[in-house]
Amino acid sequence: MEKLSGQQLIEKASKLISENKLDEAVKIFSYLVEKLPDAPLPLLSRCTCLIQLEKYEAALKDAKKMLDLPNIPFSDDIAPGNSTLHSVAYARAAKCYKELGQMEEAEKLLKKRIDIEKKVVDSKQIKKLISNEENKGGNNSSSKEVPKSSPNKSVEKLRLQGNQSYKNRRYEDSLESYLKALEIDPNDLLVNSNCAQVLIKLGRFDDALIYAENCIRLNRTWSKGYYRKGCILFEQKKYQEALSTFTAAKVYGIDESDINKKVEFARKQLQKQADLKKLESSSKRFSLIKKYITILTIIIAILSIIMYYFTDEIGNVKGHLISLIGRMFDAYFGDIW
Template sequence: MEKLSGQELIQQAGQLIAENKLDEAVKIFGFLVEKLPDAYLPLLSRCTCLIQLERYEEAKLDAEKILTLQNVPISDDIAPGNSTLHSVGYIRLAKCYKELGQVEEAEKLIKKRQELEKKVKSNKDVKNIITNLSDESDNENAIPEKSSTNKVAEKLRLQGNDLYKKQKYKESLEKYLKAFEINPNDLLVNSNCAQVYLKLGKLDEALDHAETCIRLNSKWAKGYYRKGCVLLEKKKFQDSISAFQLAKRYGAQESDLEKKID
C-alpha cells in the first residue's frame, strides 16, 4: 500500500466494496486512517464497512472517533439525510448500540442526531427510526455511487469555472478541491485544479494534478498540455517540449500550443 497514492487506494477500496470484499476494503481504510488521522472519509468508510460485516464493537470505536473530529458539513451523497459529520457519527453509533442490545443508548443517540439536524420528532418517531435503523444503515454505501459522485463533483466544478472566469482564483480552487475530494478520479476536475494551481504559482501541486490526468487517461491531450505548461514555468524546457508534443500528437486544440513549442 505504501507505493500507492491516497487516490489509488480509495479507488481500490471502492472496487473491493463493489465486489463485496469488505474485509479487504477495511484493511485499506485502516491504512488510510493511520496515515490521515484527521481525515474523516477513510474513518467513516471503515466504520460503515465494519457495520456491514457485523463487527459492531470495532465499528463502535470508529463511530466514537468520528464524534471527536470537527463537525463539518457533508454532502448528502455521502450519507443521505445527514447534513453534518456528527449526524452520521450518531446514526452509526446508534446502529452499533442497537445491534449490541443497548436500545436505550441507541435512542439517546438518535435524539442527539435529531437535535443536531434541527428536526425534532416525537418519541414515537424515534422508536420508528430505531426499528428501521438496520435498513437505513445497510443501504448507505461507504463510498458514494459513481453517478451521484459525478453529479455533485460536476456541479462544484462548474461553480469553480464561474469563479475562475471572474479571476477569483482562490475561491475557484476551493470549489475544485471540494469536487476533487468527492471524486478524485475526474479528469476535468484534475485539469481545473492543475490550471488554477498554475495560475496561483503552486507548480508542484499543479504538476501532481496534470500527471493524474495522464494517469487516468494516457491519450487525453489536455493532460499533456497542462503538464507542459507547468514544466515550462518550472523552466524544465526539454520535458515541457516532450509533453507539448504528446499533447499535439493526441489532438490538442489549444491555439498557443505551437507557440509554446517554438
C-alpha cells in the first residue's frame, strides 16, 4: 500500500466495494486512517463498510471518532441527506445502536442529527433572506414557509381537479390529474405532496415515497413532507425509520392530530421487536445448553455401563451409578420417558 498514492488507494478501495470485497476495502481505509488520523473521509468510509459487513460495534467506534473531529460541512454527493460530518456520524451511530437492539440510544442520536440539519437549513435560509433583502435594496418582504398555490394556472387547475376527485374518493382520477400537473411543473410542492397522499390511499407505498422525498428535497423545513414520508414508512411497517421521520415532522411544527398516536404505536412495535429478539436469543442459548446436557448425560451413561461391567468394586459403585443415572434421566428426559 505504501507504494500507492492516497488517490490510488481510494480508487482501489472504491473498486473493491463495487466488487463487494468489503473486507479488503476496510483494510485500505484502516491504512489511510492510521496515516491520516485527522482526515474524516477514510474514517467515514471504513465505518460505512463495517456497517455493511454487520460489524456494528466496530462501526460504532468509528462513528464516535468522527464526533471528536471538527464538524465540517459535507456535500450531498458524499453523504446524501447530511450536511455536516457530525450529522452523518450521528446517522451511522444510530444505525449501529438500532441493529444492536438499543432503540432509545438510536432515537436520541437521530434527534441530535435532526437538530444539526435544522440549524444548517435555518442558517442557509437566513443567509438567503439577507441576500434577497440586499438585492431588493432593503425591501422588507419575506417568503412564507407554508407553500403557496402554483402561479401556473394550468398546474393549479389540475391540482384543484385532483383535490375534488380525491374528496369524492375517485383516487385513480385524482392521481391522473396530479401527474398531469407534474408534467408541467415537476417541482410543485403541493402537487408532489398530494400525489404522495393519493398513492398512500391506493396502497402504492413505494411510489408514494418518491413524491414524499421530492417534498423534502424541495423544502427541507416543510413539516408536511416529513409527515407524508413518515406515514408511508409506518404503513410499510418500517417503524424505526417512521419514528425518526415523524420526529423531524414535529421539529418543523407539524400539526396533524394523528401523529402522536402513530409515534406511540411505532415505539410499542419497536419494543416488541426488541423483546422478540431477546426471547429468540434466550431460546437459542437454552437449546444449546440442553443439547450439551444431553450429550453429557449420554457420555456418563456409557461410562457408567463400562464401569458396571469392568470395575472390580462393583458393590458400592453399582448402587451409586444406578441412582445417579436414574436421577439424570428423570431430570432431563422425564417428559418423554
